[in-house]
Amino acid sequence: MVHGEAWTVKELFVYPNEYIYWTIQIVMYPFMTGLVAGAFVLSSLYHVFGVKQLKEIARFSLVFSFALLPVAMMPLLLHLQFPLRGIEVMLTPHFTSAIAAFGIVFTSYGMIVASELWFVYRRYFVETALDLRKATQRGVTQQARYLLYSLLTLGAWDIGEHALEKDERAVKMLAGLGIPVACFLHGYAGFIFGSVKANALWMTPLMPVIFICSAVVSGIALCIITYIATMELRTLRARKRQQRPESGADTEMQSNEIQVVTMTSRYLLMFLVLAITLELLDLIFRGYTAVKSWDILRSVIYGKDFVNIFVIQYGLGNLLPFILLLLPRLTIRRTVAGTLLVLLGVFMMRWNVVIGGQAFSSSFAGFMHYHLPIWPESLETFKEGLAGALLVAATPFVLFWGLCKILPVFPVDESR
Amino acid sequence: MISRRSFCKKSILILGGIAVPLAALELFDPKKLAADRSGPSTVRWVFLVDTHKCVGCGFCVKACKIENEIPYDANVSRTWVERYVVTRDGKVHIDSPKAARDGFTSTSIDQGALGMLKIENSDIDKAFFVPKLCNQCDNPPCVQVCPVGATYQTSDGVVLVDRSWCIGCGYCVMACPYGVRFFHPVYHAAEKCNFCYHRISKGMKPVCVEACPFGARRIGNIRDPNDPVTRIIMTERVNVLKEEYGTKPQVFYVGLTREVK
Numbered sequence: 060m061v062h063g064e065a066w067t068v069k070e071l072f073v074y075p076n077e078y079i080y081w082t083i084q085i086v087m088y089p090f091m092t093g094l095v096a097g098a099f100v101l102s103s104l105y106h107v108f109g110v111k112q113l114k115e116i117a118r119f120s121l122v123f124s125f126a127l128l129p130v131a132m133m134p135l136l137l138h139l140q141f142p143l144r145g146i147e148v149m150l151t152p153h154f155t156s157a158i159a160a161f162g163i164v165f166t167s168y169g170m171i172v173a174s175e176l177w178f179v180y181r182r183y184f185v186e187t188a189l190d191l192r193k194a195t196q197r198g199v200t201q202q203a204r205y206l207l208y209s210l211l212t213l214g215a216w217d218i219g220e221h222a223l224e225k226d227e228r229a230v231k232m233l234a235g236l237g238i239p240v241a242c243f244l245h246g247y248a249g250f251i252f253g254s255v256k257a258n259a260l261w262m263t264p265l266m267p268v269i270f271i272c273s274a275v276v277s278g279i280a281l282c283i284i285t286y287i288a289t290m291e292l293r294t295l296r297a298r299k300r301q302q303r304p305e306s307g308a309d310t311e312m313q314s315n316e317i318q319v320v321t322m323t324s325r326y327l328l329m330f331l332v333l334a335i336t337l338e339l340l341d342l343i344f345r346g347y348t349a350v351k352s353w354d355i356l357r358s359v360i361y362g363k364d365f366v367n368i369f370v371i372q373y374g375l376g377n378l379l380p381f382i383l384l385l386l387p388r389l390t391i392r393r394t395v396a397g398t399l400l401v402l403l404g405v406f407m408m409r410w411n412v413v414i415g416g417q418a419f420s421s422s423f424a425g426f427m428h429y430h431l432p433i434w435p436e437s438l439e440t441f442k443e444g445l446a447g448a449l450l451v452a453a454t455p456f457v458l459f460w461g462l463c464k465i466l467p468v469f470p471v472d473e474s475r
Numbered sequence: 476m477i478s479r480r481s482f483c484k485k486s487i488l489i490l491g492g493i494a495v496p497l498a499a500l501e502l503f504d505p506k507k508l509a510a511d512r513s514g515p516s517t518v519r520w521v522f523l524v525d526t527h528k529c530v531g532c533g534f535c536v537k538a539c540k541i542e543n544e545i546p547y548d549a550n551v552s553r554t555w556v557e558r559y560v561v562t563r564d565g566k567v568h569i570d571s572p573k574a575a576r577d578g579f580t581s582t583s584i585d586q587g588a589l590g591m592l593k594i595e596n597s598d599i600d601k602a603f604f605v606p607k608l609c610n611q612c613d614n615p616p617c618v619q620v621c622p623v624g625a626t627y628q629t630s631d632g633v634v635l636v637d638r639s640w641c642i643g644c645g646y647c648v649m650a651c652p653y654g655v656r657f658f659h660p661v662y663h664a665a666e667k668c669n670f671c672y673h674r675i676s677k678g679m680k681p682v683c684v685e686a687c688p689f690g691a692r693r694i695g696n697i698r699d700p701n702d703p704v705t706r707i708i709m710t711e712r713v714n715v716l717k718e719e720y721g722t723k724p725q726v727f728y729v730g731l732t733r734e735v736k
């Protein structure tokens with residue numbers, strides 16, 4: 060079977076070689092990259108702009124952003140016909156191609172986040188290592204931990220006041236530097252689409268900007284929801300440990316949590332408004348100028364994809380959470396619902412761009428429908444179907460869990 | 476012991492060094508970027524399609540599939556023939572069943588998932604056939620977007636794909652406004668018409684040109700003023716497809732009408 064035939068249904072006149080070649084994995088790619096960028100921007104709000112209320116979630120989102128990072132590349136690799144040759148994009152980049160820059164932008168960004176993390180956690184590394192060194196009898200795990208943390212200090216053991224101050228300055232600088240790079244990382248994912256002149260839906264210079272805005276939205280939303288989930292888990296564990304319902308600890312935690320969450324959702328709302336405005340602007344502009352391709356675009360946007368775009372993306376994914384989060388006396392439960400819907404909205408936006416962009420033939424005389432492979436019958440339908448997408452979606456959480464073992468995201472007394 | 480300051484300095488230098496892959500250092504040699512076309516090539520291959528002559532027999536498609544080892548039953552093809560039927564109500568019906576490999580054997584229009592459409596002869600205003608193939612664009616977007624340079628342009632203008640280098644990202648497939656690209660069902664690399672480069676570089680004609688019994692397809696060298704194809708392109712009213720994309724297509728059509736997409 061020809062690549063793409065398994066999930067494409069053609070209608071009216073479509074060129075014989077046309078299939079939906081960019082599938083769910085290419086939807087996942089900007090979605091995951093967006094989460095990376097968004098989580099980083101959220102953490103930078105505290106580090107660079109000194110938004111004090113976000114201190115709690117800043118470190119959390121920084122670590123999370125690092126956990127998401129490798130996953131930005133995963134969908135691309137899963138989508139390639141020759142995944143093993145993927146590295147060639149780095150080795151022989153062809154600089155007229157937007158994808159070719161990916162390796163460089165991605166690596167630089169990864170290094171920025173890694174160095175920022177190192178500066179944030181340096182004191183913790185040193186203190187933990189020193190503590191472990193003091194212990195006279197170390198078990199195997201303790202010995203391993205000692206080695207790990209000693210290694211992580213990279214030989215910089217000085218935690219005097221002066222050195223820590225310098226650390227803080229470095230964090231600020233890296234966070235500042237990271238914002239444009241994170242935006243670039245994602246903006247240029249938008250550029251990959253926006254620059255395809257053969258595709259009437261993608262071809263707009265607004266694409267990178269639209270992508271950045273919704274990236275920040277999705278990143279913040281995911282951080283909020285993961286933050287809540289982790290907090291709840293901690294409360295649950297604390298309660299179990301104490302077995303004393305009258306203990307005041309978890310109510311304290313609850314109120315603290317809701318404060319962080321409310322504050323963060325304000326920022327979420329702000330970016331949401333920006334993202335929707337840009338998207339609507341793009342839509343109105345297309346209808347207003349109505350160039351040659353508008354006929355087929357209109358039939359896709361207002362016809363074939365109406366439910367996906369207007370009901371799920373704008374209605375369920377934007378309008379409803381907007382109301383939910385805006386109404387006074389925000390509760391945790393409402394935030395969870397709101398942020399989940401926001402994530403759905405951003406995912407659907409990616410879907411509508413990537414899949415919707417391929418819903419019509421370049422002949423402008425036919426349509427193509429994508430049927431997501433649910434049950435993996437072959438490697439191809441596994442990679443580019445539901446299973447592959449779920450694999451990608453689950454990976455960052457596993458990584459995050461692993462990272463948290465080494466880098467505690469919640470205030471431990473000795474770390475900052 | 477290494478001081479923290481010098482440590483930071485050194486690690487930034489090293490990390491920065493790793494961030495820029497070695498190959499990137501060659502970035503600034505523009506000649507190497509676009510496949511080098513500055514050579515004194517006296518050949519620039521062009522194609523001429525005469526739609527008045529095409530009868531939709533599909534011999535060209537069949538010959539191409541066999542010559543270029545595109546699995547015969549696979550639903551992709553390097554070249555295809557489109558049928559246009561314009562009815563009295565002004566509607567345009569187009570199809571190309573199996574890329575017209577077996578020619579047009581039925582008068583019904585293949586609408587894909589919507590089934591076959593029967594059109595009465597009395598309803599037809601006009602009907603004609605248009606062969607399609609890679610335009611070997613002079614400004615090929617497929618070459619522009621390929622992240623590894625697996626798609627490249629030779630000095631005589633033909634765009635080729637290096638199967639052993641393609642990573643299979645599909646960017647070129649997306650970038651081609653003519654929809655001529657696909658993934659080879661056996662080799663899995665990006666695939667398309669290359670004017671039968673293995674033949675024309677040996678002085679032979681592309682196999683579709685040879686297979687067409689009516690002379691609807693011809694190949695020529697636009698740099699040679701005495702080439703019969705060049706003379707037609709220069710002196711008669713010819714047209715290209717989708718000029719608005721700025722790809723500068725090098726497949727010229729005689730008798731192209733506004734219905735052709």
Ligand code: SF4
Binds near residue numbers: 609611654655
């Ligand atoms: S027609 Fe398509 S595949 Fe051929 S050179 Fe032009 S852009 Fe490339």
Ligand code: SF4
Binds near residue numbers: 620624636640641
């Ligand atoms: S599919 Fe192959 S030839 Fe096409 S852009 Fe990707 S690497 Fe290049």
